[in-house]
Amino acid sequence: MRVFIAGVDGYLGWSLAMYLTARGHEIAGADCYHRRDWVAEIGSQSATPISRMTDRLQAFRENFGINLQFIRGDITDYNFVWNFFRSFEPEAIVHLAEMPSAPYSMMDVHHCIFTHTNNLLGTINILHAMRDICPDAHLVKLGTMGEYGTPNIDIPEGNIEIEYRGRKDTLPFPKQAGSWYHQTKVHDTNNITMACRIWRLRSTDVMQGVVFGTRIDEMGDDERLLTRFDFDQCFGTAINRFCTQAVLGASLTPYGKVHQRRGFFALLDYMQCLAIAIDNPPVKVSYRSFHQFQEVFHFT
Amino acid sequence: MRVFIAGVDGYLGWSLAMYLTARGHEIAGADCYHRRDWVAEIGSQSATPISRMTDRLQAFRENFGINLQFIRGDITDYNFVWNFFRSFEPEAIVHLAEMPSAPYSMMDVHHCIFTHTNNLLGTINILHAMRDICPDAHLVKLGTMGEYGTPNIDIPEGNIEIEYRGRKDTLPFPKQAGSWYHQTKVHDTNNITMACRIWRLRSTDVMQGVVFGTRIDEMGDDERLLTRFDFDQCFGTAINRFCTQAVLGASLTPYGKVHQRRGFFALLDYMQCLAIAIDNPPVKVSYRSFHQFQEVFHFT
Numbered sequence: 001m002r003v004f005i006a007g008v009d010g011y012l013g014w015s016l017a018m019y020l021t022a023r024g025h026e027i028a029g030a031d032c033y034h035r036r037d038w039v040a041e042i043g044s045q046s047a048t049p050i051s052r053m054t055d056r057l058q059a060f061r062e063n064f065g066i067n068l069q070f071i072r073g074d075i076t077d078y079n080f081v082w083n084f085f086r087s088f089e090p091e092a093i094v095h096l097a098e099m100p101s102a103p104y105s106m107m108d109v110h111h112c113i114f115t116h117t118n119n120l121l122g123t124i125n126i127l128h129a130m131r132d133i134c135p136d137a138h139l140v141k142l143g144t145m146g147e148y149g150t151p152n153i154d155i156p157e158g159n160i161e162i163e164y165r166g167r168k169d170t171l172p173f174p175k176q177a178g179s180w181y182h183q184t185k186v187h188d189t190n191n192i193t194m195a196c197r198i199w200r201l202r203s204t205d206v207m208q209g210v211v212f213g214t215r216i217d218e219m220g221d222d223e224r225l226l227t228r229f230d231f232d233q234c235f236g237t238a239i240n241r242f243c244t245q246a247v248l249g250a251s252l253t254p255y256g257k258v259h260q261r262r263g264f265f266a267l268l269d270y271m272q273c274l275a276i277a278i279d280n281p282p283v284k285v286s287y288r289s290f291h292q293f294q295e296v297f298h299f300t
Numbered sequence: 301m302r303v304f305i306a307g308v309d310g311y312l313g314w315s316l317a318m319y320l321t322a323r324g325h326e327i328a329g330a331d332c333y334h335r336r337d338w339v340a341e342i343g344s345q346s347a348t349p350i351s352r353m354t355d356r357l358q359a360f361r362e363n364f365g366i367n368l369q370f371i372r373g374d375i376t377d378y379n380f381v382w383n384f385f386r387s388f389e390p391e392a393i394v395h396l397a398e399m400p401s402a403p404y405s406m407m408d409v410h411h412c413i414f415t416h417t418n419n420l421l422g423t424i425n426i427l428h429a430m431r432d433i434c435p436d437a438h439l440v441k442l443g444t445m446g447e448y449g450t451p452n453i454d455i456p457e458g459n460i461e462i463e464y465r466g467r468k469d470t471l472p473f474p475k476q477a478g479s480w481y482h483q484t485k486v487h488d489t490n491n492i493t494m495a496c497r498i499w500r501l502r503s504t505d506v507m508q509g510v511v512f513g514t515r516i517d518e519m520g521d522d523e524r525l526l527t528r529f530d531f532d533q534c535f536g537t538a539i540n541r542f543c544t545q546a547v548l549g550a551s552l553t554p555y556g557k558v559h560q561r562r563g564f565f566a567l568l569d570y571m572q573c574l575a576i577a578i579d580n581p582p583v584k585v586s587y588r589s590f591h592q593f594q595e596v597f598h599f600t
Contacts, residue, residue, distance in 0.1 A: 078409050109378050109428035116420055120487075121413055128409035152469040153462060162453060162462055162474075169452040171474035174462075175490065183494060187420075187487040190475065194483060 003278060004090035005029040006075050006122065007097030008068070009036070009053060011228040012142075012211065012270070016094060018218035018225065019271040020278070021064050028069035028088045030080070031097070034118070035228070035235070038104060044232035047244060048214060051224045059224035075122040078129070085133040092278045093130070094140045097122050098188075102146075102179035103255070104234040112180045119184035120191070127195040138281035139192070139203040140274060145263055145291065147186045147207065149176030157291050189289075196287035203286075204277045208270070209263030209293030212239035216268050227267075239264060239297075263293025303578060304390035305329040306375050306422065307397030308368070309336070309353060311528040312442075312511065312570070316394060318518035318525065319571040320578070321364050328369035328388045330380070331397070334418070335528070335535070338404060344532035347544060348514060351524045359524035375422040378429070385433040392578045393430070394440045397422050398488075402446075402479035403555070404534040412480045419484035420491070427495040438581035439492070439503040440574060445563055445591065447486045447507065449476030457591050489589075496587035503586075504577045509563030509593030511570050512539035527567075539564060539597075563593025 003020055007013040008029025017027050033053075039045060051059070053070065060068045069088065073080040075097050098119040099105065105115040123141070130137055148155050151174070159170045172193065175186040192203050219225040230236045231244035233253065242252050254260070265273075273292050282288050303320055307313040308329025317327050333353075339345060351359070353370065360368045369388065373380040375397050398419040399405065405415040423441070430437055448455050451474070459470045472493065475486040492503050519525040530536045531544035533553065542552050554560070565573075573592050582588050 078413075109425060112424055112428070113378075113421055116424065117417060120416055120420070124412055124416065125409060128412070151471055153464040153467045156464075160462070160464060160474075162460070162464075164453040164456075164460060164462075167453045171451055171453075172476065174460075174471035174474050176472065177490065177494060178498075180491075180494075183487075183490055186490055187483075190477065190483055190486055191480075194477060194480075198478075 001091045001278065002026045002028070002089060003092045003094060004084070004088055005094045005096060006126070007031055007095070008070065009033055010096055011035070011230070013096040014056070015216050015227045015267060015271055016096070016274055017068055018060070018064070019216055020275060021066060021068070022218050023275060025278075028084070028090070030071050030073050030075060030084060032072060032074040034099070038099065038101070039230055039232060039235050042104070042232055042234050044230065044235070047229040047231055048226040049223060050226070050228055055224050059222050063220065063222055063225060075125055076118060078125045081125045081129045082133065085129045090134055090137050092138045092140060092281070093126060094274065094278065095123065095126055096142060098142065098184070099181065101234040102181040105181035105184070106179055115180050115184055120187055123188045123191060127192065127199070127201065130201055131195070131199045135199070135201060138278070139201065140277050141188065141192060141203060141205050143185050143189055143205045143207040143289065144182060145207050145209055145293065146182040147175050147177055147189060148173060149178060151176065155291070158289055193287045196285065200285040202282045203288070204282065205287065205289040206274070206277060207289055207291045209265045210237050210239065211265045211267055211270050212237065213267035214240070216271055238262065259298065261296055261298035263296050265292060265294045269294055301391045301578065302326045302328070302389060303392045303394060304384070304388055305394045305396060306426070307331055307395070308370065309333055310396055311335070311530070313396040314356070315516050315527045315567060315571055316396070316574060317368055318360070318364070319516055320575060321366060321368070322518050323575060325578075328384070328390070330371050330373050330375060330384060332372060332374040334399070338399070338401070339530055339532060339535050342404070342532055342534050344530065344535070347529040347531055348526040349523060350526070350528055355524050359522050363520065363522055363525060375425055376418060378425045381425045381429045382433065385429045390434055390437050392438045392440060392581070393426060394574065394578065395423065395426060396442060398442065398484070399481065401534040402481040405481035405484070406479055415480050415484055420487055423488045423491060427492065427499070427501065430501055431495070431499045435499070435501060438578070439501065440577050441488065441492060441503060441505050443485050443489055443505045443507040443589065444482060445507050445509055445593065446482040447475050447477055447489060448473060449478060451476065455591070458589055493587045496585065500585040502582045503588070504582065505587065505589040506574070506577060507589055507591045508570070509565045510537050510539065511565045511567055512537065513567035514540075516568050516571055538562065559598060561596055561598040563596050565592060565594045569594055
């Protein structure tokens with residue numbers, strides 16, 4: 001299948017490109033190196049060495065015997081997305097090009113605005129380009145369980161049946177995000193749901209837990225194929241950050257109250273999850289959501 | 301009360317400035333004339349003559365014996381909002397500076413993106429400036445009944461109690477908007493709700509029906525005080541547009557299916573509604589929503 005990965009230089013995107021290539025998919029990717037810039041902006045770096053893209057692509061070619069079709073570009077530029085879709089004609093689009101950090105989005109008004117424009121406009125451009133160029137393609141989009149907040153009722157996968165004052169309807173589950181980053185995911189979910197309804201597109205919204213780990217088999221022993229291992233206060237997610245802190249003998253730095261319980265997901269299993277979603281698009285025109293996590297951990 | 305009106309050159313903003321001034325409030329307003337530009341862009345104009353802002357301000361001074369404090373500027377520019385709030389110190393902020401047309405937002409990807417950036421970023425800037433400068437001010441924001449779509453259950457004002465699999469919670473009513481414009485209102489509602497929760501701000505989200513009419517008493521016989529009467533396919537809302545078409549002997553041009561039922565609101569009554577919201581802010585830190593319409597009309 002021809003799979004386009006937006007954000008192919010990132011933590012998940014780079015891993016997924018290899019994982020899918022090893023399973024026979026044809027991959028094209030785009031990135032504008034935002035993740036490298038964001039981590040540098042807050043004065044940190046990946047604990048694993050991250051090669052320049054030219055070296056990554058060279059290693060990709062040597063290890064997989066095939067080119068990763070890469071173009072540097074920003075999906076908030078509609079012309080870029082349109083031209084890429086027109087030439088590659090994707091059958092699946094995996095959107096991993098959003099700014100993924102709640103703390104980064106909360107730093108100040110400018111980071112809040114950047115998170116909104118980067119995350120929303122990229123998704124809006126992809127939806128319009130799908131409508132205009134590849135309406136049969138399948139969008140696989142990363143949401144987060146954090147869109148729901150922490151309601152005191154079960155969260156069904158998909159809609160919820162509500163009975164109220166003697167009448168019933170099946171409606172989207174109410175969202176209560178807790179950061180600007182999480183809000184942009186809610187906004188995306190609303191926008192994608194509408195686009196699927198009015199333009200007859202297909203999308204899978206993966207409401208995932210926190211992903212941890214850095215290795216998949218396809219990286220082998222080639223250091224140039226490693227993916228990121230961020231451990232800073234913005235892009236170092238729980239577990240990855242705590243592991244680094246433990247190795248350094250530093251204090252653990254959880255956000256919020258230490259009795260939080262959250263869903264987590266190992267990188268390798270997450271690759272499998274995305275591949276299953278890509279290999280099995282919704283048969284009918286629709287928006288669907290998958291809740292994906294492997295284990296629930298909490299501090300004690 | 302010191303009231304800041306964002307979008308004071310528009311249909312509702314200009315009327316509200318006079319209505320509140322006549323009732324003893326001190327008004328400051330900002331606008332960057334977007335509404336004039338949008339209507340010109342689609343090749344139309346207001347049926348009522350709209351004076352230049354300098355003439356409007358002169359007429360305001362002559363009729364009310366007081367200056368309307370006006371600065372030309374765009375609230376998507378944070379520095380502009382910050383400086384305005386710092387010098388005026390508003391006690392209430394009425395946000396009427398959003399792009400209000402569903403058809404305009406649906407024209408193409410560029411109008412969708414403009415609607416998102418204009419509407420979301422303006423609100424985000426206001427929320428941050430409130431937090432930083434006037435956390436006790438009261439934000440009165442225009443939502444729309446269209447945020448809810450057309451569910452098959454009653455829509456309570458505020459949250460809804462949901463019982464599901466043996467547990468209960470009170471959650472925001474699920475949103476199902478039908479255009480990009482309406483989506484931006486949903487996004488705003490989510491963002492404002494969160495800002496009120498985490499920053500302890502106060503806001504009234506007025507979920508209004510379609511406003512019609514062009515006259516309030518304060519305009520008197522001074523033509524320079526008239527507000528807009530748009531009748532085009534984007535900014536001419538139902539009733540106003542149909543009245544113009546009827547006068548011209550042209551066919552009525554409803555959108556969608558002709559058996560729609562919608563809530564409507566006369567301009568004068570809507571001014572009263574906003575004034576009541578402004579005069580009666582929420583006592584406690586909170587987000588509240590008012591559902592405002594006067595009559596429900598449908599085509600037959």
